[in-house]
Amino acid sequence: MTATSRPGRPVLLGQNQYGKAENRVVKITRDGDTHHIKDLNVSVALSGDMEDVHYSGSNANVLPTDTTKNTVYAFAKEHGIESAEQFGIHLARHFVTSQEPIHRARIRIEEYAWERIATSDANSRFIGADEVRHSFVRKGQETRLTQITYDGESWEVVSGLKDLVVMNSTNSEFWGYVKDKYTTLQEAYDRILATEVSGRWRFNWTDDEQKAPNWEKSYGQVKKHMLQAFAETYSLSLQQTLYQMGARIINNRAEIDEVRFSLPNKHHFLVDLEPFGLKNDNEVYFAADRPYGLIEATILRDGAEARIPVDLTNL
Known part of the structure; x- marks a missing residue:
């Protein structure tokens, strides 16, 4: 496609990407009375054949960013969240392999850690420690990060x-x-x-x-x-x-x-x-x-x- 130009000098589209940033998803896994938490902040960036939407405004190759958001939540249910890295790999593979115009997906994830609250011994007034496996306190040590990049052939995980x-x-x-x-x-x-x-x-x-x-x-x-x-x-x-x-x-x-x-x-x-x-x-x-x-x-x-x-x- 010929780039839109100014007289005597072409104006070219350079590197570009789009997606939905900071999708906050919390997945609770219920293993009987024992619950487990994965708390993620997921950002999706997609690139590929996107010249037309920039030059003419045609959205024919554009997967809506709202769809990428919905995919994050649906995948949390369908695939679960074993780890931030594996969840990002599932997402990146899906976007590149399911949409022909998308050639590269970059998934950035922040993970916020929670730890189980220690409880007191059982007594007549309170739920006993052996019964409480669903209460957590947010850890304040660090934020875990990962970035997954996939171009249809090779992966990079940082x-x-x-x-x-x-x-x-x-x-x-x-x-x-x-x-x-x-x-x-x-x-x-x-x-x-x-x-x-x-x-x-x-x-x-x-x-x-x-x-x-x-x-x-x-x-x-x-x-x-x-x-x-x-x-x-x-x-x-x-x-x-x-x-x-x-x-x-x-x-x-x-x-x-x-x-x-x-x-x-x-x-x-x-x-x-x-x-x-x-x-x-x-x-x-x-x-x-x-x-x-x-x-x-x-x-x-x-x-x-x-x-x-x-x-x-x-x-």
Whole structure:
């Protein structure tokens, strides 16, 4: 199709996509008296033969975004939600294989975790603990993420998390850095190291012929290795800790080829208590929220290609 043009210069349509963003779906699985919750925020983006709708307004190739929303809810019933990754794979495959004009589907999912509320012992006034398996409290640790992309031939699955706040109250130093006339920071030989982890990891599963990973187990194991590396690394810099977190994942999870972290340094500065006649022996700190150092890097398996965007907000 010839692009709409201005005199002497064509105006061309570039990359484009459309879909329904942030479809909130909560799936309750009732296993007798025991209930299980999956709480997702699903965003669908579709691309393909969409030139006509942009150039002329013809909707002949357009699957309504309302239909994509309905599909999310119907699939929650028809397929269930075993994991965010598997649910996204079902959706991406459906959109690409059921609609000829759609060549590529990208599904982004945030998952919000809930944990079961512990109850008291049974007595004459209240429902007993052995009877209550349907009450939950929203976890505040982190938001789980995944993005599934399918073009009809190959898959790309990138999972991750954000808003995971961690702290080491010791075993962290920062000294020996470059100093110039603007440097005022004092060297630290025993400091608090804290950050809010935003991380993504790319799986090497690329097609249906391969056996897919156990997505739920993989997420739990990645988080375990990440946290253990943070806790067990005697840190001389946040960069060193970041590398160890990524390396621990790569070395222990064969299904993952690439890890990218964005780690803001949540600074804790010792408060000067001398004006009050008090000695601050690494006990009282001021938690500064801004400005903050921002440490970012990608860790790769040998021979792997970096594909996760540098800006994690774009994923």
